[in-house]
Amino acid sequence: MADSVKTKTADSTHKSVSVAEFFEKNRHLLGFNNPAKSLLTSVKEAVDNSLDAAESNGILPDIKVQIEEIKSGRFKLIVEDNGPGIDKKHLFKAFGKLLYGSKFQTTGGKQGRGQQGIGISSVILYGQLTSGKPAVLISKTKSDAQAHLYVMGIDVKKNEPEIVSDEPIDWGEKEHGIRIAVEMEAKYVEHKQSVLEYIKQTAIVNPHAKITYVSPSGEKLEFPRVSETLPIKAKLIKPHPHGVELGVLKRMLKATNARTIKSFFTKEFDKVGGGAANQIIQIANNALEDENKKLPEGKKQGEINPQYSPKLITPDQVEKLLLGMQNAKVARPSLDCLSPIGGTLLKKSLESEFDLEFVNTITRSATVYRGSPFQIEVGIGYGGELDKEGAVKLIRFANKVPLLYQEGACALTQSVKKMNWKPYGLSQSSGSFPTGPAIIVIHMASVWVPFTSESKEAVSNYPEITKEVKLAIQECARSLQRYVGKKRRAEIESKKREIFKSYAKEVAKAVVSLNEKDAYKLSAEVIKKKSEPLLTKLNTIAESMYSTGEDLEEMEEEIEKIEGDEAKEAKVEAEETELAEERDEEKEEFKEDEE
Ligand SMILES: Nc1ncnc2c1ncn2[C@@H]1O[C@H](COP(=O)(O)OP(=O)(O)OP(=O)(O)O)[C@@H](O)[C@H]1O
């Protein structure tokens, strides 16, 4: 029986698939799950690129997004920017090949919106798949005498650009920029996860950008520039030894042109001087020595000499060097790879987007997660146009990009839910989202944001990150508590005044009744009976006034309790890190002098 079943050879059943083919089939992985989300993802990929390109070239972004309805279920998306444009040599691959881009870094890197080199080519791929039409691009760089118009698609089998036409065109006064037009199957919606919401939120965290939006109905909305200053330019940093994994270290050892293992560490890594390099090698050698004790004579590993060539390091030695890298005392990574929004600008943007009574924003100092620096910013707005009864509005951002999907799965959302909001002045039933007229903005700026998927919609739940988010929210919410407290106090005062006014009327009535001409005839018992209801009322009023005031004090005490231990813990941690850094720097200077 078994003999009669023909087994196919590997040759006939196995084949390789191109990355474009893979994503064509699994487009949900890149955020193209349904027509409405696909339109939003396409806008997001194009606008994120325009912002990245303009900012990194010192240009204040001016972006126009237009959506036209071609027929039912078919739309054309046009995004035009004033960025640097892109030269022909790179343009075809950047737009017509998945996993080709200028921003990908295996390790180290800098804060940016794009990372993988997939975004815009996946939009063109999706358009081609659902409309059968290639994309139309116009690009002009400063040095080009004339703009060029390209019609291009993607050869899915080869994952290569497919150029239909390429000709010069007149682009009016435009000095430089890119215009991309893609037709696609889409659905236009106007709810929480819409294109308009994405643009609104993008404008909040990019106050230096001017965005014009033309909806399918032809309505034109302008999001003006709130700040004329470009954000701090994030600088590229080398990988930090605490954040590198084994495979990457092996590859770096192979690729380096450093002549010795010691100079490999000082040249290729952030914050590693001679002292730290020696320490890494020392820890590795100690680990090798420990292991050698358990091994028979012929299997023992040789010690790593700092002067060895990186190419001569054995696989076992690489593992021990990684151990050394993870355990050596190395100063925190350079933080100029980050570009936060800044509290003042975030506040200005929130005030210009919403009509609010109160706004507070904070930017925490940068900290490190697995060798990658990150920074959390929080803004809280209260009152004004916000809904008094509903759930608090949460706006999440990662590297200045709004996150509109997967709210429940996001660590930023969970941090808001886990907070005890009552002491800070918002209502909340246990374990759920706070309610009240408030808006909370959370921004995570990082060299590497640990997204839950390639479509970059939610931040993974890592303790280092959630802890920092919690501290940031608490820091920002403290002034909300003060504001709400002050407001409530004012309300209590006016309520008290009202109560006293009505009480005065009651007292007057009682006095009049006691002053009736035959009042002296009343027995003590009757007087007691007559005044009893008044006294009871008076007591209730006094109690309610006392307890409302007490309520506010309780809130303050509770905040102190909640934050006391955590704040102390965080302070001790920060002091310890600082001390360790100082020690390291001194040690390093000393060792370098010695050397
Ligand atoms: N509007 C633009 N202006 C100038 N260059 C651009 C523009 N859009 C894209 N590029 C270039 O094309 C490359 C590919 O863009 P793409 O969106 O595919 O990837 P990415 O932005 O690098 O990463 P991600 O996949 O995370 O978006 C970019 O790295 C950039 O160099």
Ligand SMILES: [Mg+2]
């Ligand atoms: Mg991109």
